[in-house]
Amino acid sequence: xxxxxxxxxxxxxxxxxxxxxxxxxxxxxxxxxxxxxxxxxxxxxxxxxxxxxxxxxxxxxxxxxxxxxxxxxxxxxxxxxxxxxxxxxxxxxxxxxxxxxxxxxxxxxxxxxxxxxxxxxxxxxxxxxxxxxxxxxxxxxxxxxxxxxxxxxxxxxxxxxxxxxxxxxxxxxxxxxxxxxxxxxxxxxxxxxxxxxxxxxxxxxxxxxxxxxxxxxxxxxxxxxxxxxxxxxxxxxxxxxxxxxxxxxxxxxxxxxxxxxxxxxxxxxxxxxxxxxxxxxxxxxxxxxxxxxxxxxxxxxxxxxxxxxxxxxxxxxxxxxxxxxxxxxxxxxxxxxxxxxxxxxxxxxxxxxxxxxxxxxxxxxxxxxxxxxxxxxxxxxxxxxxxxxxxxxxxxxxxxxxxxxxxxxxxxxxxxxxxxxxxxxxxxxxxxxxxxxxxxxxxxxxxxxxxxxxxxxxxxxxxxxxxxxxxxxxxxxxxxxxxxxxxxxxxxxxxxxxxxxxxxxxxxxxxxxxxxxxxxxxxxxxxxxxxxxxxxxxxxxxxxxxxxxxxxxxxxxxxxxxxxxxxxxxxx
RNA sequence: GCGUCUGUAGCUCAGCGGAUUAGAGCAUCGGUCUACGGAACCGAGGGUCGGGGGUUCGAAUCCCUCCAGACGCACCA
Numbered sequence: 001x002x003x004x005x006x007x008x009x010x011x012x013x014x015x016x017x018x019x020x021x022x023x024x025x026x027x028x029x030x031x032x033x034x035x036x037x038x039x040x041x042x043x044x045x046x047x048x049x050x051x052x053x054x055x056x057x058x059x060x061x062x063x064x065x066x067x068x069x070x071x072x073x074x075x076x077x078x079x080x081x082x083x084x085x086x087x088x089x090x091x092x093x094x095x096x097x098x099x100x101x102x103x104x105x106x107x108x109x110x111x112x113x114x115x116x117x118x119x120x121x122x123x124x125x126x127x128x129x130x131x132x133x134x135x136x137x138x139x140x141x142x143x144x145x146x147x148x149x150x151x152x153x154x155x156x157x158x159x160x161x162x163x164x165x166x167x168x169x170x171x172x173x174x175x176x177x178x179x180x181x182x183x184x185x186x187x188x189x190x191x192x193x194x195x196x197x198x199x200x201x202x203x204x205x206x207x208x209x210x211x212x213x214x215x216x217x218x219x220x221x222x223x224x225x226x227x228x229x230x231x232x233x234x235x236x237x238x239x240x241x242x243x244x245x246x247x248x249x250x251x252x253x254x255x256x257x258x259x260x261x262x263x264x265x266x267x268x269x270x271x272x273x274x275x276x277x278x279x280x281x282x283x284x285x286x287x288x289x290x291x292x293x294x295x296x297x298x299x300x301x302x303x304x305x306x307x308x309x310x311x312x313x314x315x316x317x318x319x320x321x322x323x324x325x326x327x328x329x330x331x332x333x334x335x336x337x338x339x340x341x342x343x344x345x346x347x348x349x350x351x352x353x354x355x356x357x358x359x360x361x362x363x364x365x366x367x368x369x370x371x372x373x374x375x376x377x378x379x380x381x382x383x384x385x386x387x388x389x390x391x392x393x394x395x396x397x398x399x400x401x402x403x404x405x406x407x408x409x410x411x412x413x414x415x416x417x418x419x420x421x422x423x424x425x426x427x428x429x430x431x432x433x434x435x436x437x438x439x440x441x442x443x444x445x446x447x448x449x450x451x452x453x454x455x456x457x458x459x460x461x462x463x464x465x466x467x468x469x470x471x472x473x474x475x476x477x478x479x480x481x482x483x484x485x486x487x488x489x490x491x492x493x494x495x496x497x498x499x500x501x502x503x504x505x506x507x508x509x510x511x512x513x514x515x516x517x518x519x520x521x522x523x524x525x526x527x528x529x530x531x532x533x534x535x536x537x538x539x540x541x542x543x544x545x546x547x548x549x550x551x552x553x554x555x556x557x558x559x560x561x562x563x564x565x566x567x568x569x570x571x572x
Numbered sequence: 573g574c575g576u577c578u579g580u581a582g583c584u585c586a587g588c589g590g591a592u593u594a595g596a597g598c599a600u601c602g603g604u605c606u607a608c609g610g611a612a613c614c615g616a617g618g619g620u621c622g623g624g625g626g627u628u629c630g631a632a633u634c635c636c637u638c639c640a641g642a643c644g645c646a647c648c649a
Contacts (some may be wrong), residue, residue: 028588041629072589076627119649156649255649281647290574291645303647311613312649335642338574349587368642405611433585437578438642445584449611451597452585459611465609505588520596529614536608545642550608554580572611 001103003500004090005035008067008080011036015062016235018056019129020047030192031495034068034494044076051076056291082494088482090497095477095548100556101500104146105483112143112150112321114418115333116240116247119156120232120254122166124239124370125189126377127335133430134335134366136245136565145507150325153247154317154359155236157229157254160307161193163211166224168205174227181231182390184238188332228253242391244423244565258316262308265315266301271351280304286467289340299344314345318361319354329360331510336365336436364510365437377441390443394422397447402572417572422447424566431564432516436552452520455568457557460523461568464554469571471547480548481541488525488532489549493514497553499560512564519560526553 001407007025012025016039023043032035041060044051055072064070064505067086082090094101115135115460118124135151142149168189169177180189196203213221219233237277240247265280269275283298303311321327332342342363349355371377377440379385393509399418409417429446433439449455468475502518505511535546 019584020592026589028590036590040627041590045629146637159649161648162622279646283646288575289645292573294574295646298646300647305647307647309647311647322595335643336577338649340644341649343576365577370642401611437585440584442584443596448598453597456597457612459609463609463612470608477632513586520586524596530608531604534608571609 004082004497005501008035008064011062011064012039012078012295015058018061018563019043019058023080027080028316029494031500032073032517033071033079035080035082035083036572037080040076040078044073045369069214076528084482084484087484087490087493087497088480090550091482091493091548092479092497095479096169099218101497102553108147109140109328110148110150110326111323111329111331112152113139113142113326113331114152114154114317115139115331116245116567117154117156117334118232120162120229120237121181121186121193122190122232124155124236124383126390127384127424128388129243129390130366130369130430130435131333131335131494132240132243132245133427133565134332134364134435134512137154137427137431137515137563138248138333138364138510140333140565141503141507141563144233145503148484150318150321150327151247152321153236153252153254155229155233155252155254157232158256158259160211160311162209162225162228163195164193164203165190165228166210166221167206167311168196168486169224169228170382171196174224179232179234183230184235185385186232186235187386195348197477203346203368205316207443208407210423212358224503226256229256239388242458243421243426244567255313256312258313258320259308261316262302262312269301269315269348271354274348276352281287282446284305284348286351287345288347297344300349301348311341311345311348315339315352315354318345318349322355322359327359329362331362331364333364333366334464336367339363339365362510364435370438370440372440374440379427384453391422394425394443394447395419395445398422401449403446417569419497420567420569421455421458421572424458424561424568426454427564428454428457429513432520434513435511446511454499457519457561458572460526460563460572461554461557462572463530464526464550464557467547467550468554470536474500475547475551477548478544480544482545484545485531486533488529489545492525492529492549492553495522496549496556499556502560503563505531515560515564519557522553522560526557 009025009027012027016023016025020043023041023046024037025037027035027037041051044054051070054075055078059070059072063072068080068082073079081520113135116128116132118128139149139151143510196400197207210221212223212274233252237249266275269284276285278298281300281304282302285296285298289297292518299311300564301315302308321330346355346361355361369377395418399414399420402414423446432452446453447455449459484493502515506515529549533546535543535550538546561568
């Protein structure tokens with residue numbers, strides 16, 4: 001079924017095209033009526049005629065009679081009020097559509113999403129929460145839209161720190177090390193290694209020698225390295241499952257994966273004639289990038305010691321993703337500070353001919369997580385905040401709130417629900433603000449059952465489902481004789497029809513908060529309706545209509561939340 | 573110094589070049605109640621949209637400039 005907005009837009013566009021091809025009708029939801037088209041004024045200007053006159057002419061030409069009533073208002077706005085018949089048609093289509101108006105892509109695209117990316121033998125902290133949760137939402141949404149999603153967890157599993165990590169593992173003994181790591185106490189392990197490295201000259205020497213062995217492919221060293229990596233991945237997987245994120249160990253394609261490709265990167269950049277030597281390093285100079293002295297800023301592909309930096313790895317990754325994996329879109333869900341790095345890597349990749357313009361490549365940048373003091377979120381002792389700790393704390397708080405209420409739920413059920421609500425709280429809080437801004441992490445606010453929170457949305461959904469439990473029979477969605485006499489019901493219906501727009505905006509802008517805002521607005525429309533329009537005590541067509549609105553609301557909330565990675569429980 | 577991002581109500585945030593009152597949520601104050609789950613709903617107060625210019629019929633939104641903050645700017649990733 002064509003979405004309501006699209007249907008209107010197509011018809012309007014036809015009218016606008018006749019006066020000036022391609023003129024944007026600027027169709028928007030309106031607070032005065034259902035929709036408004038603001039494009040007349042702009043159009044009038046380009047063709048040099050008075051706006052009201054243009055509006056009159058458009059009105060005469062527009063073929064909208066079966067959809068809406070149109071009125072000219074103010075300087076030349078077109079106010080569009082959907083006809084009851086059109087609304088009814090759209091709603092009945094929606095009722096019958098399991099996808100709630102969202103078509104699956106006819107030509108699926110391959111969308112590669114690079115997200116999460118924790119470091120081996122290092123704790124996952126709040127920064128990883130953002131990447132993981134945003135990436136998961138984009139992955140779920142794209143899958144639902146029918147695209148082929150390739151998730152890539154670009155784990156930090158290579159580089160100089162591994163010398164010291166492996167030596168520390170040897171010092172501890174494998175069994176003890178494995179035990180520490182499997183307990184998820186990665187920070188202790190990493191810090192201990194780092195402390196020795198900084199304090200003990202002999203240890204530092206061993207570490208350096210070990211890096212050489214690792215890079216040289218020494219069997220025993222590789223075995224120890226794999227042990228570190230596999231232990232860490234197992235731990236990350238626990239965190240993902242706790243968060244209910246879809247990443248799996250198969251999605252882990254760490255930095256080491258690109259290692260064998262790095263020599264070719266250098267060779268081929270040189271062959272393309274864009275590589276040059278600078279201070280002993282192999283670099284690419286790209287127009288438009290300069291350092292703090294105003295001199296050209298290079299992208300360092302190979303260091304003067306012949307080692308490779310992350311620029312080389314990222315170049316190899318772009319190349320692999322385009323040419324081997326055939327990605328049409330590549331989305332990097334990585335913190336905002338990396339913006340310049342990615343700009344440079346992509347510019348170099350384009351210059352080398354590895355990144356055609358047809359590939360959409362985007363840095364889905366996000367801001368920092370701040371503490372209540374608006375500084376980087378840290379524990380009282382100044383260390384970074386463990387991600388699992390946050391989930392656990394949120395779960396405890398949710399449980400405390402559930403326990404404070406009367407309920408016949410078993411302890412087990414309550415425990416499960418608390419985890420669901422904790423995830424909802426954490427994810428919704430993270431996703432509901434514009435992602436490139438820093439945001440203040442406030443666990444009390446996000447876990448609150450009232451306000452613009454995940455738990456509130458879950459509650460709205462659970463309350464609807466309870467109506468259907470009371471119904472006493474299985475509800476089967478079916479066509480309805482719509483009247484929508486009550487304004488709250490009509491507002492809800494319009495909200496339900498706008499779901500495809502919300503999703504489209506989210507995928508276009510890569511801003512999950514657009515979908516959050518929509519869902520919260522929908523939940524509010526529902527509760528207003530719920531107050532004003534008794535469902536079960538109504539009769540005949542009216543009852544049918546209200547049940548259908550409830551059903552659609554629950555389905556939209558549930559689907560919308562699921563695309564954000566949030567489960568909406570049946571009851572709470 | 574250069575660059576990127578940010579500045580909207582007491583707090584946390586939306587806001588798509590549009591229409592006398594710039595919206596939510598929290599907090600504050602006041603209502604609704606034999607209630608299909610009050611974890612709700614309805615309402616009020618609270619803002620010269622960082623300052624100043626400009627473009628436009630029309631600017632929180634676009635441009636310039638200044639102020640404030642965050643981050644980045646050659647061999648860590």
